[in-house]
Amino acid sequence: MRSRREVLKLVAGAAGGRPEGFFSREEFRILDELTETIIPSDEHSPGARAAGVPAYIAAALAESNDAGLKRRWKTGLKRMGRSGLRGQENDPFFKELKERTAFAYYTSKIGIHSEMEYKGNVMRENW
Amino acid sequence: MTEIDFSKVYDAVVVGSGAAGGMAAHVLTSHGMQVLLLEAGKKMNIEQELRSMEWPYDHPRRGLMPPGHRALSHNEYTVRRPPYAQPNAKSKVYSYIQDDYGADYTKNILVDEREHPYSGTNYAWVRARCLGGKTNIWGRLALRLSDYDFKAKSRDGFGEDWPISYADLEPYYDKVDLYLGISGQKENLPHLPDSLFQRPVALNAAEVRLRHALTSMGRTVTPYRAGVTTDGLKHNKYRSRCYGRGACSRKGGCDIHAAFDSPTGLIYPAMDTGNLTLRPGSVVYEVRMDNATGRASGVSFLDSETMRSYEVRAKAVVLGASTLESARLLLLSKIANSSGHVGHNFCEHIMGPSVTGFVKDLAGRPRTNDDGRPGGFYLPRFRNLTERHLKFIRGYGFEGESGASMFPPNAMSTPGFGAAFKRKVREEAGAFITMGAFGEVLPRYESRVGIDAALKDKWGIPALRFDYRFGDNEKRMAEDMVQSALEMFEAAKIEVTAVDRELLTPGWSIHELGTARMGKDARTSVLNQFQQSHDVKNLFVVDGSSHVSASCQNPTWTIMALCWRSCDYLVERLKRDEL
Ligand SMILES: Cc1cc2nc3c(=O)[nH]c(=O)nc-3n(C[C@H](O)[C@H](O)[C@H](O)COP(=O)(O)OP(=O)(O)OC[C@H]3O[C@@H](n4cnc5c(N)ncnc54)[C@H](O)[C@@H]3O)c2cc1C
Ligand code: SF4
Numbered sequence: 001m002r003s004r005r006e007v008l009k010l011v012a013g014a015a016g017g018r019p020e021g022f023f024s025r026e027e028f029r030i031l032d033e034l035t036e037t038i039i040p041s042d043e044h045s046p047g048a049r050a051a052g053v054p055a056y057i058a059a060a061l062a063e064s065n066d067a068g069l070k071r072r073w074k075t076g077l078k079r080m081g082r083s084g085l086r087g088q089e090n091d092p093f094f095k096e097l098k099e100r101t102a103f104a105y106y107t108s109k110i111g112i113h114s115e116m117e118y119k120g121n122v123m124r125e126n127w
Numbered sequence: 128m129t130e131i132d133f134s135k136v137y138d139a140v141v142v143g144s145g146a147a148g149g150m151a152a153h154v155l156t157s158h159g160m161q162v163l164l165l166e167a168g169k170k171m172n173i174e175q176e177l178r179s180m181e182w183p184y185d186h187p188r189r190g191l192m193p194p195g196h197r198a199l200s201h202n203e204y205t206v207r208r209p210p211y212a213q214p215n216a217k218s219k220v221y222s223y224i225q226d227d228y229g230a231d232y233t234k235n236i237l238v239d240e241r242e243h244p245y246s247g248t249n250y251a252w253v254r255a256r257c258l259g260g261k262t263n264i265w266g267r268l269a270l271r272l273s274d275y276d277f278k279a280k281s282r283d284g285f286g287e288d289w290p291i292s293y294a295d296l297e298p299y300y301d302k303v304d305l306y307l308g309i310s311g312q313k314e315n316l317p318h319l320p321d322s323l324f325q326r327p328v329a330l331n332a333a334e335v336r337l338r339h340a341l342t343s344m345g346r347t348v349t350p351y352r353a354g355v356t357t358d359g360l361k362h363n364k365y366r367s368r369c370y371g372r373g374a375c376s377r378k379g380g381c382d383i384h385a386a387f388d389s390p391t392g393l394i395y396p397a398m399d400t401g402n403l404t405l406r407p408g409s410v411v412y413e414v415r416m417d418n419a420t421g422r423a424s425g426v427s428f429l430d431s432e433t434m435r436s437y438e439v440r441a442k443a444v445v446l447g448a449s450t451l452e453s454a455r456l457l458l459l460s461k462i463a464n465s466s467g468h469v470g471h472n473f474c475e476h477i478m479g480p481s482v483t484g485f486v487k488d489l490a491g492r493p494r495t496n497d498d499g500r501p502g503g504f505y506l507p508r509f510r511n512l513t514e515r516h517l518k519f520i521r522g523y524g525f526e527g528e529s530g531a532s533m534f535p536p537n538a539m540s541t542p543g544f545g546a547a548f549k550r551k552v553r554e555e556a557g558a559f560i561t562m563g564a565f566g567e568v569l570p571r572y573e574s575r576v577g578i579d580a581a582l583k584d585k586w587g588i589p590a591l592r593f594d595y596r597f598g599d600n601e602k603r604m605a606e607d608m609v610q611s612a613l614e615m616f617e618a619a620k621i622e623v624t625a626v627d628r629e630l631l632t633p634g635w636s637i638h639e640l641g642t643a644r645m646g647k648d649a650r651t652s653v654l655n656q657f658q659q660s661h662d663v664k665n666l667f668v669v670d671g672s673s674h675v676s677a678s679c680q681n682p683t684w685t686i687m688a689l690c691w692r693s694c695d696y697l698v699e700r701l702k703r704d705e706l
Contacts, residue, residue, distance in 0.1 A: 038544040044553065056189070065194045085544060102538045106552075107183035107190070107228070115553060118533055119496035120373035121180055127329070127371040127499055 021058030027074060028058060030081035035101045037085055045114035053104040060100075072096070131406055131439060137163045138701060140426055140441035142411045142456070145260025147447030147670035149389030149397075150687045153306075154694035155445075156402035160701070163439060164394070165409040165428055167448075168256035173263060173390070177232055179374035179382040183533070190229045194218075198225035199240065204251045204632045209593070210244035210582065222253045223635075228534060232379040236263050242585040247576075247593035251634035252451065258407055259389040260449060261637070262683070263380045267387065267501060268526060269309050269354035269684040271300050271320045275512065275522075276678035283511070283520040286472075286570050289675045290647045290656035293320065299688040307387045308356025309684075310369070310501065314349050318522075319507040319680070325358040328500040333486045333529035333560040333621070337504075340619035346509045351502025351526075354387040354684065365391035371499040376532055386501060408432060412588050414444055414460040414666065422706075423462070423666045429586050443665045443697055443706055447690070450671040451576060454642035455591050457653075457668070458578050463643075463660040468653050470577055472644050474570040474677040476636035477523075477601045479629050480608035481563030483536075484621035486529075489558035497530025497557060504528065506562065506615075508679050510607070519603040521569065523679045525612065527562025536561070540625065560621060564608040567679040569600055570641045595633055605630045638682050643672040658693040665706040669693055 023031060032054040041047035048054070061073055076093035088094045105111040112118045138160035141151045148164060155162045183189040192198070198221045199211055212220040220240040225233065238254045245252060255261040275282070277289040277296075297320070303309075304323040312327040327350040330338060338348035355375075359368035369385035384391040397403045408431040415438060417424040425440035446453040457469045508522035535556040541548055568574075579592035609628050616623050646652025649661035658673045660666040669690040671682050700706050 039549050040546055042546050042549060044550075047549070060188065060191075063194050089542070089544075098544060099539060102552075103189070103228075106534055106538050109182075109184050112182070112184070112533065115549070116531070116535060116556065117494040118531065119494055120499045120531075120533060121182065122372065122496075122499070124371040124496070124499050127496075 021055075021062035022070065023058055023061075023074075023077075027077050028054065030077045031057065034077070034080055034085060034097060038098055038101045039105045046110050048101055048105050051105050051108040051110040053101055053108065056104040056108075057100050131163060131404060131437070133437070133439065135161075135440075137161050137404075137439065137441040139163070139443040139445050139697070140165065140439055141445045141447060142426060143167075143260065143446070143448035143452070143670070144258050144394060144405075145255075145389055145447065145449060145670075146262050146683050146686050147449070147690050148445075149259065149262070149393035150690040151445045151447055151669050151694050152397045152403055153393040154691050155698065156397040156400045158698040160402060160698060162397075162403050163441065164403060164405045165411055165426070165439075166258055166405070166407045167410040167431060168258065168260075168407060169431075170258040170390075170407045171235065173259070173380065173388075174382045176235055177380045177382040179379065180372055183228070186231065188231060190231055192225065192231050192234055196221070196234060198230060199223055200226055201632075204249060208249060209246050210240075210590075212240035212244065216241055223251055224253055224637075229379050233264050244582055244584060245591045245593065246579045246582050247591075248595050249632050250593045250595060251632045252639075253634070253637045254449070258394065262387065262389040265354075265683060266681070267354045267375070268505065268681045269322070269352050269387075270505070270680035271322060272296075272678050272680055272685050273318050273320050275318045276676065276680070279521065279676055279678075285520055287644070287646055287651070287675055290645050295656075296685075296688050296692065299692045300684065302691055303684060303687045306362075307354060307392050307687075308358070308360050308366075309352065310350075310355050310357040311352035312350045314347055316347060316507060318512055322352065322684075324352075325356060328353065328357070328502060330504055331495075331497050331530045332489055333558070334504045334527075336486065337560065337615070337619045337621070341506075341615060344615070344618060346506065346615070348504050348506050351505055353501040355381075355385050355501040356387075357385075357501075363392065363396060365395050369501055371501075373496075373498040373500070373533070375501045376498045376528075409437075410586050410588070411448070411456065412459060412586070414446075414456060414462055416460075416462060416663070421663065423663050431586070434586065442701060443667065445694075445697070446666070446668045447670045450639045450642055451591060453668050453670055453672045454576055455578070457643060459589065463653060463662045463666055465662050466650055466653055468572075468644065468651065470642050471572050471575045472570040472641040472675075473574040473576060473595055473639070474568045474641040474674075475634070476565040476638045476677060476679060477568055477597060477605055477630055478563065478565055478636045479627060479631040480605050480612065481561060481627045482609070482612040482616055482623055483559060483561040483625040484616045485555070485624045486558050486560060486621055491554045492557065494531060494557065498528075498532045502528070504562075516607070518607065519600045521567040521600070521604070521679065523564045523566030523604060523608055525562040525564050527560065529560035531557035559624070562612065563627075564612070565636060565638075565679055565681070566601065566604045566608060567677050569598065570644070570676050571598065574641075576642060597630065597633060602630065638671075638677065640671040640674040640677045640682055643668050644675045645673045646675065657696040658689060659696070667693055667697060
């Protein structure tokens with residue numbers, strides 16, 4: 001079993017232990033806001049923020065060695081931070097942002113158990 | 128036992144440890160033969176790799192690969208020509224099947240493309256180099272062929288009939304079923320014979336609906352026929368029965384081995400007989416001949432780490448290195464090819480056309496455990512059985528499934544964002560049903576692989592060059608796949624939400640077959656009905672390269688049944704000193 005410490009270390013940000021990873025505080029704030037707008041908290045379950053989506057995305061980008069990807073996210077966040085998400089649905093960066101948000105959310109503890117109430121991945125005696 | 132006795136002449140040396148090589152090792156050792164099994168890859172700690180029940184959030188990258196490792200994208204296969212992984216590529220490069228969630232669990236099972244180049248026409252060649260080969264991660268759909276396949280030429284005139292009929296192979300399919308375990312439901316279809324099934328998986332609501340709707344069309348939706356033991360196997364201490372955990376739907380294997388894999392199903396039990404010597408890390412590069420007798424004397428191999436070369440001797444040489452690797456070995460050794468057919472008649476399955484649908488009245492229902500089973504459903508071939516289709520010959524079947532998986536199937540396709548998006552994904556996630564087709568590619572003489580002497584793998588062994596394309600029959604069949612899928616969803620009143628019409632790059636099905644076909648005539652075939660070389664009597668090729676045509680059923684169960692039959696014959700001949 002992979003140690004939980006290893007997971008935490010990575011999510012806590014490869015870059016110097018800051019939760020924002022390679023983003024500036026301002027960029028991370030925008031990321032946090034946009035991901036929560038895409039998958040918000042509602043009466044059924046907590047949303048992207050509580051599920052640690054921004055921290056996961058920041059950590060994945062921090063350790064990536066794809067310079068183009070990193071640049072895209074920095075400029076994309078800046079732009080979306082100003083414009084907001086409404087009306088941007090055909091923007092390629094919106095698609096990327098939404099996909100990463102959905103991936104991170106629906107693979108999180110909150111996403112799998114609280115939101116989706118997933119029933120599998122258990123040993124079934126009878127089925 | 129891993130120490131080779133180089134002074135010894137083994138009864139048989141088996142090359143490769145996947146479905147074919149594993150089965151050869153099992154059958155030969157069970158008859159008391161002294162067998163040496165050479166496998167190019169390593170023996171891995173497979174349970175440690177697969178971790179079938181690990182939650183995504185307990186994995187540092189939610190199942191994705193770390194930086195420095197990457198998979199070739201669909202696009203790279205389609206646009207670029209081989210060799211795909213350029214030698215200066217910085218990251219480790221894997222085949223497309225790694226380009227997904229769960230990739231980190233299986234990355235070490237698949238080869239790094241940079242070390243295994245090939246050239247020629249586009250081909251997505253998935254290779255697993257480790258003990259057990261591709262059986263560590265196969266999809267487990269375990270199907271029989273019938274005389275509609277073995278005698279296809281007699282029905283439509285194309286290609287050749289197999290030198291055997293269903294009656295010849297049926298007892299061996301039975302043996303494979305009983306020894307390895309298979310789950311399924313009897314349907315009494317002449318074109319898809321039943322196995323000796325253990326408990327079937329249950330179809331869920333949308334699947335049952337499709338089954339009912341198709342009955343009047345004379346088509347069948349049957350529970351996935353899985354090479355999985357659902358009731359357990361008393362004679363095998365290495366494998367558990369299936370606990371319906373659902374890890375099957377994540378790319379990767381079954382760490383309790385309810386799903387068949389060659390190491391726990393065949394090789395460890397063969398080791399327990401005391402008759403098997405296994406040497407992983409042994410890259411065979413040549414079959415050695417004794418020119419005085421015209422018989423094979425053994426094989427030469429390289430230690431994959433030290434690169435040192437060795438030669439071992441055996442009374443019989445059994446190749447099970449997988450279809451294309453066995454063909455490569457025959458071509459490199461320049462043997463068994465008086466017919467000129469080695470490398471030719473290469474075939475497989477087309478893949479790509481698929482439909483996804485939505486069953487409205489299933490939306491918003493309380494969550495159920497839909498994927499706690501080893502598979503969904505199979506929809507067997509229905510074309511060119513009783514009536515002739517005007518546009519193409521042969522047939523295709525569909526694999527499909529429905530219900531809520533761990534990752535919601537609609538998370539990426541649902542439009543919008545915000546509270547409405549979130550609710551829609553939640554409420555509709557369990558209401559989708561999807562199926563994709565696998566169709567027969569005709570074995571054409573001109574579809575072939577050869578040796579590219581200028582291109583070498585990491586071990587200095589010349590690589591394969593592909594000369595292989597789909598023809599008109601495949602393209603017309605692909606159009607019909609889409610048409611018929613739409614028509615069946617309509618009959619079941621399932622709303623179609625997505626259609627894929629595109630034919631994927633050749634190789635995508637991972638069912639490569641042909642290249643050393645069996646036949647009665649030594650002038651037009653490489654092997655006889657016992658997978659024995661027409662030219663070299665003590666040489667057998669027991670993998671999919673021997674198949675005369677691809678049929679549309681997944682090949683692994685047939686590979687193993689044929690291999691069992693051939694190895695019984697080999698032993699009988701060897702005992703009578705007739706090899
Ligand atoms: C993701 C996936 C899904 C699949 N799904 C299905 C399915 O649902 N149903 C089905 O029927 N089939 C399926 N298959 C195909 C199935 O895995 C193969 O048909 C089967 O494994 C073939 O067995 P084999 O022994 O011929 O080859 P392999 O399993 O590939 O084994 C060959 C072995 O030979 C070794 N080898 C190669 N060259 C050499 C050499 N020169 N010297 C020594 N050793 C060598 C390799 O390292 C390997 O271990 C799937 C495959 C994959 C990858
Ligand atoms: S569903 Fe069964 S066969 Fe599949 S991984 Fe789980 S236990 Fe293994």
